[in-house]
Amino acid sequence: MILKVEHATLFEYDSPIYETATEVRLHPSNNHAAPQRCASFKLQVDPPATIFEYTDFYGNCVNHFNLLQSHKRVKIVATSVVETGIGNTSAADDEDIFLMDFSGESRYVHFDPAVRDFTTCFATNTDSYHLAESICRHINESFIYEPGVTDVHSTSAVVMALGRGVCQDFAHIMLATCRYLGVPARYVSGYLFGGSTPDGRDEASHAWCEVYCGKEKGWIGMDPTHSTLFVDDRYIKIGSGRDYGDVPPVRGTFKGNATEKLSVAVKVSSMDEKS
Numbered sequence: 219m220i221l222k223v224e225h226a227t228l229f230e231y232d233s234p235i236y237e238t239a240t241e242v243r244l245h246p247s248n249n250h251a252a253p254q255r256c257a258s259f260k261l262q263v264d265p266p267a268t269i270f271e272y273t274d275f276y277g278n279c280v281n282h283f284n285l286l287q288s289h290k291r292v293k294i295v296a297t298s299v300v301e302t303g304i305g306n307t308s309a310a311d312d313e314d315i316f317l318m319d320f321s322g323e324s325r326y327v328h329f330d331p332a333v334r335d336f337t338t339c340f341a342t343n344t345d346s347y348h349l350a351e352s353i354c355r356h357i358n359e360s361f362i363y364e365p366g367v368t369d370v371h372s373t374s375a376v377v378m379a380l381g382r383g384v385c386q387d388f389a390h391i392m393l394a395t396c397r398y399l400g401v402p403a404r405y406v407s408g409y410l411f412g413g414s415t416p417d418g419r420d421e422a423s424h425a426w427c428e429v430y431c432g433k434e435k436g437w438i439g440m441d442p443t444h445s446t447l448f449v450d451d452r453y454i455k456i457g458s459g460r461d462y463g464d465v466p467p468v469r470g471t472f473k474g475n476a477t478e479k480l481s482v483a484v485k486v487s488s489m490d491e492k493s
Contacts, residue, residue: 219302219451220257220489221411225423227294227468228481235474238285243407243465244296245279247455253303254455264293278457278465290476294468299489302451307428307437317430320402324460326371326390332378333394346401350429350440353395357388357442370462386425386462388442393427393461402430406439407465409454411486422484423467428458454486 225244246256261269267283274280285292323329339356343349362382370386374394377387389405396403410424426441426449439449457465467482 219411221300221302221409221454222487222489223296223298223300223409223454224483224485224487225296225298225409225467226483229292230479230481231290231472231474231476232479233474233476234288234290235472235476236286236288237473238289238292238470239472240283240285240292240294240468240470242281242283242294242296242468243278243457244294244298244467245281245456246298246300246408247278247457249277249307252307252455253305253451255301257299257301258297259299260297262293262295262297264291265289274457274464276457276459276464278459298454300454302454304451306435306439309430309433309436313430313433317402319460320404320430321397321400323394323397325463326373326461327393327397328373328375329394329398330375330378333374333391333398336378336391337395337398340395340399346429347431347435347438349399350392350396350401350403350427350431350438351447353392353399354427354440354442354447357391357395358445358447361388361391361442363388363443370466385441385443389425389427390461392440392442396427396429404428404430404437404458405461405465406455406458407462407467408456409484409486410441410444411452411454411488422482423456424453425462426453 245259248256269283364382368383374390377383393403406426428437428439459465
């Protein structure tokens with residue numbers, strides 16, 4: 219599929235701020251080992267700023283900029299055209315050393331007692347692929363999708379206690395369960411065409427997991443939020459890391475005494491339908 223993504227982020231402040239420093243992770247992944255190609259990417263910032271770029275430790279593209287003048291709003295618009303496909307992400311020759319990062323606890327992924335109890339029904343399955351599929355299906359069937367009960371800082375322990383949350387939360391639960399049972403898994407940030415939420419709306423970024431199933435199978439994308447479970451050509455990957463903390467869409471800081479209001483609008487459309 220050829221998909222177009224328009225992602226607008228607006229920060230508004232009730233009084234002037236200055237010295238804004240912002241990082242943006244909105245550039246779709248262009249990894250040759252994955253079934254995805256970013257055909258174009260454009261990032262616009264208002265007030266205007268010089269935009270820089272670097273690649274982080276996990277191979278994600280990061281754009282960043284500073285605003286030194288006084289301002290009361292910052293608008294960031296990322297527009298991408300991505301060619302997606304179906305398949306797994308192959309394992310690199312040097313993958314083993316990085317698997318350690320995706321095998322233990324992290325900022326939002328905890329091996330708390332509730333997670334350990336949750337893993338008991340999966341402990342007899344020794345095949346990583348089928349184990350991950352079982353975990354993904356069980357989370358999808360057991361947890362309730364409900365926006366507003368958690369936030370971006372909610373840990374897997376919080377979500378386990380609530381029994382509900384959103385895509386980011388379900389991904390963290392799956393990461394905690396897989397890792398505790400010895401299966402490396404990483405958090406993926408991106409988009410889903412025709413359904414970033416269970417009712418089919420594209421209203422925000424989406425999150426899912428990639429599970430490492432050995433050199434032969436590589437990294438397999440699984441989505442505990444949706445009953446289809448497996449990632450296909452409707453998904454656009456931005457980046458991956460240990461958890462949400464490694465791949466937030468926008469992160470920054472500013473100087474000034476002001477209250478911040480954040481608004482996000484995402485539209486994912488198919489360019490195949492227009493051709």
